[in-house]
Amino acid sequence: MEIGLSHYLVLSTILFAIGLIGVMRRKNLLLLFFATEILLNSVNVAFAAISHYHGDLTGQMFAFFVIAIAASEVAVGLGLLIVWYKRTGKIDLDMMTTMRG
Amino acid sequence: MFEAIAFYLFAILTISMFSIAVLTSQALYALTALAAGMIFISAFFFILGADFLGAVQIIVYTGAVLALYAFGMMFFDTTRDVVEKRTSPMLVFGMGGMAALLIVLIFAAPIVSDNITALYPVQEGVGNAQAVGMVLFTKYLVPFEVAAVMLLVAMIGGIILAGKKMDTSLTLLDEDKSPLSVETNEKAAS
Numbered sequence: 001m002e003i004g005l006s007h008y009l010v011l012s013t014i015l016f017a018i019g020l021i022g023v024m025r026r027k028n029l030l031l032l033f034f035a036t037e038i039l040l041n042s043v044n045v046a047f048a049a050i051s052h053y054h055g056d057l058t059g060q061m062f063a064f065f066v067i068a069i070a071a072s073e074v075a076v077g078l079g080l081l082i083v084w085y086k087r088t089g090k091i092d093l094d095m096m097t098t099m100r101g
Numbered sequence: 102m103f104e105a106i107a108f109y110l111f112a113i114l115t116i117s118m119f120s121i122a123v124l125t126s127q128a129l130y131a132l133t134a135l136a137a138g139m140i141f142i143s144a145f146f147f148i149l150g151a152d153f154l155g156a157v158q159i160i161v162y163t164g165a166v167l168a169l170y171a172f173g174m175m176f177f178d179t180t181r182d183v184v185e186k187r188t189s190p191m192l193v194f195g196m197g198g199m200a201a202l203l204i205v206l207i208f209a210a211p212i213v214s215d216n217i218t219a220l221y222p223v224q225e226g227v228g229n230a231q232a233v234g235m236v237l238f239t240k241y242l243v244p245f246e247v248a249a250v251m252l253l254v255a256m257i258g259g260i261i262l263a264g265k266k267m268d269t270s271l272t273l274l275d276e277d278k279s280p281l282s283v284e285t286n287e288k289a290a291s
Contacts, residue, residue, distance in 0.1 A: 001102075002261065003105050009208055011112050011116075011218075012204075013201045013205050014116055015116065015203045016200075016204050017200075017201040018116065018119045018120055018123055019119070020196070021194065022124075024197065025123065026123075026140055034122055034135050034170075035122075036130070037135065037139075038138070041139065043156070043204075044142070044154075048145065048146050049149055050208070050265075050281070052150055052151065055235045057232060058270055059232060060153075060154050061236060063151075064233075065244060066246055067158070068248040068252060069248075069251070070166065071252065071255070074169055074170070075256060075259035078170070078173040078256050078263065079259040079260075081173065082176050082262065082263045083263070085176055086144060090176055099171075
């Protein structure tokens with residue numbers, strides 16, 4: 001049985017749906033970050049698959065930049081999270097209903 | 102044949118690992134399941150012939166990002182169970198499925214209409230890492246440098262945000278010294 005592009009796209013969709021369910025379910029901000037990592041990874045799979053089946057390197061390039069963006073997002077997000085935890089003692093999403101510093 | 106076996110094996114493993122990461126109520130289980138899922142994701146990159154991308158996936162995600170999360174978890178109280186939002190599961194699954202379907206349409210529309218032409222075709226007789234390097238340092242040089250600057254900015258921002266006043270606790274400072282929120286003032290008052 002031959003594995004085609006549609007197999008990879010379906011897999012990527014399933015992973016993206018799992019990530020979305022996590023984003024909607026989680027209230028803890030650290031676990032919300034985990035769910036966003038799953039979203040970015042599922043899109044990377046789709047990029048690599050399309051890049052392979054069309055014989056083009058552009059998809060892999062985009063996947064690299066997505067990984068770079070994910071790394072910097074984690075650095076800044078965790079820094080903000082640590083500051084927030086120092087101030088309030090909680091990292092629940094419901095505490096962030098106000099924009100007051 | 103082996104490709105199909107590998108694909109289905111790693112698909113099942115990845116889906117189950119990410120489901121654990123999303124559905125469990127223990128933060129530590131979520132972290133380890135996420136790390137395992139990231140490594141299984143890199144298997145797809147190796148199957149697809151994107152060797153360099155697979156190596157980068159392992160190094161960056163499981164080496165850097167997950168280690169950063171593990172260090173971050175030391176700051177938080179992760180022993181207690183995670184409280185979940187009270188949303189109806191029908192809504193969550195319906196919206197998740199619809200959004201995922203939208204993503205498929207976005208990806209599939211140019212493929213179905215055959216609008217994709219190979220901009221930088223894969224050359225013969227060149228390894229994947231070499232081909233990636235040639236494209237990255239010629240056609241994508243400016244985005245590469247911008248990404249480098251972005252990573253530098255993120256690193257400095259992370260250091261400043263997390264490392265500021267690391268020796269003193271922000272919640273124990275005087276009220277006029279730090280711009281604290283209402284919750285902290287209440288905690289300090291009690």
